[in-house]
Structure formats: C-alpha cells, structure tokens
Amino acid sequence: MANTTTSVEAPAAPAETETWDQERAARKDTREGWLFCAPYLVLFVVFVIFPAVWGLWISLHRYDFTLPNKPFIGLKNYTSLIDGSSPWSDVFWESLRNTLLFSVLSVPLLLVLPLAIAMVLNQKFAGRNLFRAIYFAPYVLGVAVIAVLWRYLLDTNVGLVNYYLGKNIPWLTDVPWAWVSIVGVTVWWTLGFNCAIYLAALQGVPRSLYEAAAMDGANRWQEFRNVTLPGIRSVLVFIVSTTIISSMNMFGQSFLMTNGGPGNETRTAIMQISDTGLRQFDSGMGSAMSMIFMFFLVLISGSVFWLTSRDSDAKSQKKSKAKATA
C-alpha cells in the first residue's frame, strides 16, 4: 500500500523501476503468503468459521435435521429458554448451575494444589524430574480411561476407596458424594498440567530477586508474596483462564462416572447441549443453548481478565507506595 503512493509521487525513471520491483516483490509475498496458508484455511473456513456462523443461523430455526421442514422462528428458542416456556428450560438452567458449581469447587483446588507441588518440585533434590513426570502421567490418559478406572475404584461395594476408608459411601450415586468424586478425579487427572506450567514459570523467576529478598530479611511468606507471585503473574493469568474454561467445558467425567445422575444433579452444560442438539434432534434449541453458554463463558473470562489486570495495577501501586515510605 505504501508502495503505490511512492510510485505516484516519484515519477523519475530509476525510482520507478525500484518501486515497480518492490511492488512486484510485495505482490509475490502476498501470493506466497496466502498460498502457504491455503491448506489450513480450507480446514479453518469449513470447520471453524462457517460452523460458527451457521450455528447462529440454526439457533433461529426449529431445526430438526431429520425433517424436511426447518421453519425460521426468530429468537423463539432463546426466549422460550429464558422465560421457561420451553420443556428444555429447567434442565438447561440446571445444567448451567451444575457446571458453575463444578467450576467453583474445582478451580481453586486446581490453582492452589499444583502451585504448592510445583514449589516443592522447584527445589533441588534427587529425582525431581521423575516426580514431575509421575504427577503429570494421569493427564496423558484420556478422560475415558480415567473415568472408567475411577468408577471402579469408587464403586460403593467393591471399590478400593470405600475398602480403605472402611465406609459404605455412595460415591457416584448420591449427592454431595457424586460432586466430591467428580471434583476429586478431575483434580487427580489434570493437576499435573497446571503443575508443569507453574514449574516452568517458577524456574524463570530470576534468582537475584530471591537473593535481594534474603538480604532484606524477608520471611518465607513475604518472599512468596513479593517475589514468587509477581514473578509468575503472567502465567498465573493464563492458568486461571484455561482452568476456568476447561472446568466450564467438563463433560466426560459426568457422562461416564455418573451419567449426569442422581437425577440431573451432575448433568453439565455440554452434556445437555449435545444431548438436545444431537440425540433429541432439536439442533435449533441445542445451538441456542450453546450460544447462551458461550455468552456466560465470555462474561466469566472477561471479568477474570478485568479482575486480574486491575488487581495487578493495585498491587504495583501499593508496592511502589511501600517502597516510597521505606
């Protein structure tokens, strides 16, 4: 674009060939740039961009893909969910509440426990990489394996857990136990993921900062508060948002361990959306649900982003104030 303006302003012959060359090079870059992207873009357009738009369109229809007639009904799918006139309404909002409950229960554990373990692993001792590898191991197994495995271990009658506790707890068939189980298994399964990211971040905190803290006579808590936490801040924001998003998208654990039960107590949003849209052939309603779900997800991640960026401002202000008074 810049080249075209120069060619207009510079009529001299040598400059003209130069800009002509530049223009040709820029055109070549543009052709090659798009060519290199083309194979991915075919996939991207067909399976990401088009469905994202089409999903919105589907949500405005009574869309049963097995029927020839798919009448346009405007926002009726949305309004009937919101005012409760749809038969899906109750179970959908319940599934959203369940998803939120699961996130509220699991996210704090998945933020704190991996950090504690990463801080232990960040010290120098024999076999440290081995321990890191072991704690990460469950994460490489899929949700199907871990859910089938834990359904066995948590079996009320023949499960290991009840045997060693000497109890008869209905881990998967009654609340609140079903939530305790699902949250516990999720923490067991995904803790290593956050732990690995924390550990990499902790190793990037410059040792000179710890030395300075030691010189200032900082105790262990002060060191954590003023050196470790600020040092891993950007990674912390990443972990908080990915953990919230993956918790909100929980599906397999409920599907395989409790099948959403007892009743609909552990049915999650993803379970409800896929069931409505693909099993019960109400794709319009399912799409409307997924849009509402996305709205809440955007709302939550937006506020997390806002909170963390504001918090850091406040903290750095406080810090500089403390420095000034010291």
Place this chain on the structure above:
Amino acid sequence: MTTLTPDHKTPQQMTPEQIRAIPDQDGGPGEGRRRPWVFYTLLGFLTLVFIAPLVYMASTSFKTPEDAISTVPQWFPAHPTLQAYERVLNDPSTPVGRWFLNSMVAATANALLAVTTATLAGYSLARIPFKGRKVLLVLILSTLFLPPVVLLIPNYLTLNYIGWLDTLLAVIVPGAAGAFGVFFMRQFFVGLPKELEESAFLDGASRWQAFYRILLPLARPAIATLLLLTFLTNWNDFLWPIYTLFSPEQQTLPAGLSTLQSANSVRYDLLMAGAMISAVPVLIIYAFTQRFIVEGIASAGMKE
C-alpha cells in the same frame, strides 16, 4: 571462614532463613540443603496417589470376573489370567482390537494433517509480510477462545451432509482445523533470526526452497512436540467420537470404552482390560518423550 572479622556481613553469618532463601542453579530456593525425611515422605505419598490407581487397573485386567469384584482388594491377582483380554478382543459387539487400530489410524492421520497445515500457515503468518496477514492472524487466534461446543452441532450437520458420519474421516479432518497448532508453530518461527531466509534469497533460493531447506530442519523439535501433543489429544478425544461414530467397528478407543461400559457395567475385569489397551500405548509414548510433552505444554503456557 575464620579470617573475616565478626562484624562484617558475610554469607557465613546469614540466618538459616536467609540461607534457605538463596536459590539454586535452577532458580529455586535452598541449594545443597539435606532434605528431611518428611520431604521425601510427602513426595512418596503423592507418588502413591498418582501411581496406585494405575497399578490397580493393570492388576484387575488380569483377574477373573470373581476376583475383580472381590470385596478385599487384590493388588496382585489371586488367579492371574488373560481371559478378560481374550473376551474383549474377540467379542464382536466390542471389537477392542479394531478400536485400537481405528485410534491408531485416526490419531496418526489427524496429527499429520494438522501439523502439516499448521506448519505451513504458522511459517507464513510469522515470516511472510503479506497483505491481510494481521487481520488473518487475529481472526485465527481469536478462535482459540471459541468454546468447541458452539461448533459441535453445525459440524455434525456438515458431516451428515457430506456423508462422513460413522467414518474415520469424521475424527481425522475437522479436528485438524483447530488454531492451536498454527499458534504454536507461528510462535516458533517468530523466534528465528530473519537473516536465515535473507541469505538464502540472496543465493537465489525461492520462498519454498528457503522454507523447505533452511527453516524446516530447524523446526524439527517444535514439529515433533506438536505431532506428539496432537496425536495424544486425538487419541484421547471423547466428546466428538461418541456422537459421530456409532457402529461398533467404526469407533475409536475412548468412544469404545463408553460402549464397553454400557454393555458390561460391572464386569470390571473387562473394563480394566479395555482401559489398559487404551492407556498402555500412551504411557509407553509418554515414558520415552515425557520431557518433550511436559515442556511443550509448559512452553505453550508461557508463550500465551
């Protein structure tokens, strides 16, 4: 040590807390301290928590149906047998061998497709100054935040129209459209020095030659990591295959495990055998490449 006067502040006179706070070579505090037994006990306990369930899964897969539901846990099967494996591998309604093959084919094909397209696009978006690049980059990266469930129903309908439902193509192709690979490869190519291609261009190399002969060999570690991560993600994917693959002989292992569980909900010997067949290949790959996998994920987290 003793040559210094007592009122000089030296490292030797630091309090234990101060010594503890000195980080070691890797940035962590506490070099050279002897770890108390409490420390190793804690690590050992955690190891037990993570390993014991997997050991018990292995043990039960070699049990008889009766031993698998014995109320007293058998860490070693009382009557070791392969009958659970024989049964799940030979039952036509739960062809675990076929699922294994399907998973292998699907995960390999998906990883190759995703990594090839992502490497080309990642290179282009990092190093070719083309018209529309910024807009395209923002568009692609913003879909990282799109919840996958929004695409679930429309993509299902698309596959229904083009006749890919209940075929392995359903779990190979759409999954390769995700933006993570492009993001990952772009981050890698952005970090390489610009002179690499410029000198190649001066020698008369074309864009493709510069990419293929100079940048691609340098990208091998990143490509290997992405291949691994993509393979594992596809191997473990659960939601999409359970809805798009329905015939027993078309399923992948995770979807199959769900079928196996509904068919034999308390035959834990069979379920553990099926789970072992899904888990062991992944654990073997993990044992040899855990550094790549863990560090690949950690670095993706750091880059964000």
